[in-house]
Amino acid sequence: MKKFFIMAMLAVAATSTYAQDIKSVLKAKDYAEAQSQLNSCLSSLSNEEKAKAYNKLVELSMQKVNKENSTIVENQALQQMGQQAKPVDMQGFYTSLTNALNAAQECDKYDHMPNAKGKVSPKFHKKNQATLWTLRPQLINAGQDCLQKDDNKGALAYYAAYVESGNSSLFADMDKTKAPDTYLGEVARVASVIAFQEKDMETANKYCDVALKDTASYKDALNLKMAMMQQQMKTKEDSVKCLKTFEELYANDKNNESIFTNLATLYGNLGMKAEQDKCIQERLAADPKCFVAWAVKGQAEMNASKWDEAIADFKKAIEIKPSALVMTWMGYCNNNKAANLQDVNQQKVLLAETEKYLEKAKELDPEQKEANWKYLLYNTYYVLYGADDARTKSVAP
Structure with a gap:
């Protein structure tokens, strides 16, 4: 009986500690305190509790965001009236907005998981979605401010937050026809350029792939992607790895001359003569007056010291375009x-x-x-x- 009593007391104590942990998060008065409390008890919380806790982080972050945003709106009115603007903590605004977006995405992850009864019943999804979607473009301004200060890492962090949140489940089911994300592709491309400059090739390729899906950013993103791949081809293994990417790009864009040229040339560099010939012949079959196909074909013959064949191909290319x-x-x-x-x-x-x-x-x-x-x-x-x-x-x- 005594042993059973002790076990029961321990169970009550554990429950009391658990309850106190989640309560301490929800009672926190600022973001730092709430985050600290959450980190200390996260592993003991249920999915429902985690969603509630992360939503608390969103609410606390938004207090700062709303405060500074109100001053920004007020300053716009003051400027029109020729009056002096009030001070704005832009860094605090940007940081809190980033925190709110990150917390909202974590909240959404647990919000869509089964609760203790095995049911999925999101409580915070729509509210956080509506609150944060229109504020996301402020992260672009944050990135631009960093670039003006030559802070590439800061700019990359803000642009990354914009791109990552745009592709998150938080906004996946949102009707974007009324508020389309017209900046995602270009922001992803710029983020890729910055990562490339910082020699972070994994991140550069990741965001370049996002930009490639955007019609407006496709051409510039494609040129960047090919430039990055060419820099990465230092060994045969690198070239073989890049070849697969070129093949995928070409499969999705058969009319692109730059992709064709790089793919056919890479086949030749890797000694894949049959694949190179097939690629060129398919191109010429689709378009007998394709300048780049005749030029690449001639170059392949020239590299093989087949002077007559190369000259004949080059003449056909020149007839099409000097x-x-x-x-x-x-x-x-x-x-x-x-x-x-x-x-x-x-x-x-x-x-x-x-x-x-x-x-x-x-x-x-x-x-x-x-x-x-x-x-x-x-x-x-x-x-x-x-x-x-x-x-x-x-x-x-």
Whole structure:
């Protein structure tokens, strides 16, 4: 009997301690106190209790948010009347808003879990959703403020909070036709750029993938994604890993010339000749006048020292669109073909053709931003006209 009595007392004590723990969270008067109390008793709480506790964090954070937001609105009216604005704790506003969003997402997670009776009956979902959706864009302002102070890490944290919350379950069932999130893709792209600059490639790729899903941000996000992948291809293993991503991108955007060029070139770099040929042929079958397909095909032949085949492909590309780079490649192939000839007259015929293409490349790209035609043109002039000819001297290194 005594043993049973002691066990009963312990059970009562445990229940009393548990009740006191959750009560201490709900009685807290500020966010820091409530968070501390919650952290100390979180593991002992039920799903329903956890939702209630995290909602308390939301309410306490929103007290600061609402206070500063009221002053911001009031200052807008004062400014219109030409009166002096009241001080605003913007850092406190941004921090509290971030805390509210994070707490609301945790609250929502437990709010949608079964309660003690096994039922799912969210109590805070709609309220927190309606309260926080329209305030989220303030995190963009927070990020911009950080960038003006050269605080990239702070900016990334705020932009990340914006993107993460936008994709959370808290807002998943919300009718966004009335209040669409028009900034998500661009904020994700900027967050990706910042993470890339900070050499955090995992985060950069994560947010770039979010931006790729947005029509308005797709083009810039795609260029960023490809640039990041090219930087990551330091070993064969890196290239094989990136190849899968290029294949996925191309499967979703067959008409994109940049993706095609990178994919076909990567196949070639990895020695996957059959896959490269298939990729190119499929592209040409869909569009026989595809400039990039003929250019990539010619480049593959050039890399294999198949000069005649490469020249034929490059000529087809040039017929579609004049290009300083392709014309420079033409010159390179001609010069290599000429070097293998024993007949001097035949060599000069080819070099004369090289001269024509390289001079056109010079005309199209005088600053050599697209192709390094100058070195080839100098060698061509040198062989045809000698070192003292004015044309040779004009492009001398």
